[in-house]
Amino acid sequence: MESRKLRYSLALLLGIIVFGTGGYYAFENMPLFDAFYMTIITISTVGFSEIRPLTTLGRTITVLIIVLGISVGTYSIGLAVQWLVGGELQKVFGRRKLQKQIAELKKHFIICGFGRIGRTICKELFEDKIDFVVIEQDHSAIEEVVAEKYLFLEMDATSEEALQAAGIMQARGLVTAVNSDANNVFITLTAKGLRSDIFVLGRASEEKNEQKLLKAGATRVVSPYLIGARRMAHVLKRPTVVDFLDIATMGNKLGLIMEEAELGTKSNLIGKNLIDSRLRQNFGVIIVAIKKSSGQMIFNPVPSETLEAGDVIVVIGKKEDLKRMSEIL
Numbered sequence: 556m557e558s559r560k561l562r563y564s565l566a567l568l569l570g571i572i573v574f575g576t577g578g579y580y581a582f583e584n585m586p587l588f589d590a591f592y593m594t595i596i597t598i599s600t601v602g603f604s605e606i607r608p609l610t611t612l613g614r615t616i617t618v619l620i621i622v623l624g625i626s627v628g629t630y631s632i633g634l635a636v637q638w639l640v641g642g643e644l645q646k647v648f649g650r651r652k653l654q655k656q657i658a659e660l661k662k663h664f665i666i667c668g669f670g671r672i673g674r675t676i677c678k679e680l681f682e683d684k685i686d687f688v689v690i691e692q693d694h695s696a697i698e699e700v701v702a703e704k705y706l707f708l709e710m711d712a713t714s715e716e717a718l719q720a721a722g723i724m725q726a727r728g729l730v731t732a733v734n735s736d737a738n739n740v741f742i743t744l745t746a747k748g749l750r751s752d753i754f755v756l757g758r759a760s761e762e763k764n765e766q767k768l769l770k771a772g773a774t775r776v777v778s779p780y781l782i783g784a785r786r787m788a789h790v791l792k793r794p795t796v797v798d799f800l801d802i803a804t805m806g807n808k809l810g811l812i813m814e815e816a817e818l819g820t821k822s823n824l825i826g827k828n829l830i831d832s833r834l835r836q837n838f839g840v841i842i843v844a845i846k847k848s849s850g851q852m853i854f855n856p857v858p859s860e861t862l863e864a865g866d867v868i869v870v871i872g873k874k875e876d877l878k879r880m881s882e883i884l
Contacts, residue, residue, distance in 0.1 A: 564631040571598065571623050578616040583609060598624030654720075657706055660686050661725045667712035667742050668733035669696045672758055672779055676730060677705055688721045713741045718749055728754035731773070736764040740771045747772035812874055813843070816881045818866040824884065830858045838880040840872035 575594030579585045585593065589606050596603045597620045609617065663686035666673050673689070680687045681703070689700050690712040700707045710717035712733060723729065729746050731739040736759055743755050757773035759765045765776045790797050802811055818824060824832045834840055845853045848865030862868075868884070870877065 561631065561634040564627060564634055567627045568598075568624070568631055571620060571627060575616065575620040575624075579613065582616065583607075583613045594620060597621055598628060600625065653706065657688055657708070657720070657722055660688065660706075660722050662727040663687055663722065663725070665690065665718065665721045665723060665726050665729040667691075667729065667731045667739075668758075669693075669700055669707075670732065670734055673730070673732040674699070676732065677703070681705065690717050690721055713738055713745060715745055715749060718742075718746055723749055723753060726753065728756065728774075730756045730758070731768075732758045734760070736760050736767070740764075740767055743768060743771040743773050811871060812877070813869065813871050814874075814877045814881075815846075815867050815869050816877070816884045818862055818864055818868065818884050820864045822864070822884055824862050825864050826861065828859050828861050829856060832862060834868075834870075834880060838872060838876045840870040840876060840880060842868060842870050844869040 572591070572594055575597065576587070576591045579590035579593050580587055583590070585606065593606050597617055600621065664680060666677055666680075666687050666689045669677070669689050669691040673691075677687065677689060677700075687706070689705050689707040690710055691697055691700060691707060692709060692711050694709065697707060697709050708717055708720055710720065712718070712731075718729075723746060729742075731742045731746075733739055733742070739757050739759070743757055746753055746755055751772075755773045755775075757768040757771075757776045759768055759776050759778045760780065762778055762781055765778060768776045786797065824834075829835075829842060834842065842856060843854070845856050845860060845862075846867040846869070847853065848863065853860065870880070872880070
């Protein structure tokens with residue numbers, strides 16, 4: 556709105572200059588440049604003397620230029636100062652604040668791309684209060700990011716500078732969710748080149764590109780369209796199973812969700828079996844699986860299964876109970 560007003564006021568100021576120049580040129584028989592010069596010194600009220608004595612009509616034109624020029628000029632200057640102070644300077648300080656917040660992040664995620672997939676990922680992370688930074692170069696998408704109050708960088712995610720600015724050396728992981736599979740591969744290569752141990756979750760629009768992302772260094776690859784198609788088929792074939800998975804993974808009116816928790820090296824549950832750990836009795840959870848530090852997955856573990864440091868326990872329970880259990884683990 557302010558920029559529009561500024562454009563209108565500058566257009567009026569230009570109109571006054573054209574009016575004054577034309578008036579002096581037509582009625583005072585001044586050369587065109589002299590007429591322009593006379594108009595400018597009149598608007599600016601610098602106090603220079605007239606180029607030549609003016610007729611009554613010329614003085615009338617001068618009075619009009621002074622009145623209109625001072626009014627419009629003052630208004631234009633006020634708008635310009637307001638635009639600079641309220642707009643550009645605010646942006647500068649806003650960027651500095653944003654850069655400082657990003658620099659202070661640790662164990663966060665970097666989300667490359669704020670399309671349909673990236674937007675959903677950010678929403679899930681934000682709801683669970685998990686730190687993340689969005690890298691997006693499309694300005695229209697950035698406006699949505701700003702509206703959601705997410706941390707962001709308006710940069711090209713394929714560049715090393717963008718990943719470094721997003722704190723890749725301190726990040727917990729990176730998600731490549733841009734629309735181009737080729738760019739997702741390039742982002743993966745760039746990220747692995749900067750930090751070989753970074754966890755990279757890649758998005759593949761086409762199934763044939765999954766292997767390319769894995770070869771580029773992606774830790775895991777997800778093909779949203781393939782997953783969506785399989786889910787639709789499962790709804791047709793096994794609707795009850797899908798309903799159960801929805802309850803377990805996305806929450807419901809019962810407040811039940813499926814969650815994972817890692818057994819820390821200082822936990823007092825190390826060396827105990829599931830019965831002695833009393834996880835079910837104390838937290839009301841259902842233990843679905845245990846992933847050992849070796850990568851072995853134990854489904855529906857028996858009560859005598861011994862817990863070890865680094866074990867990841869997959870459970871179903873209420874969110875508040877799972878939070879308490881994670882603190883114990």
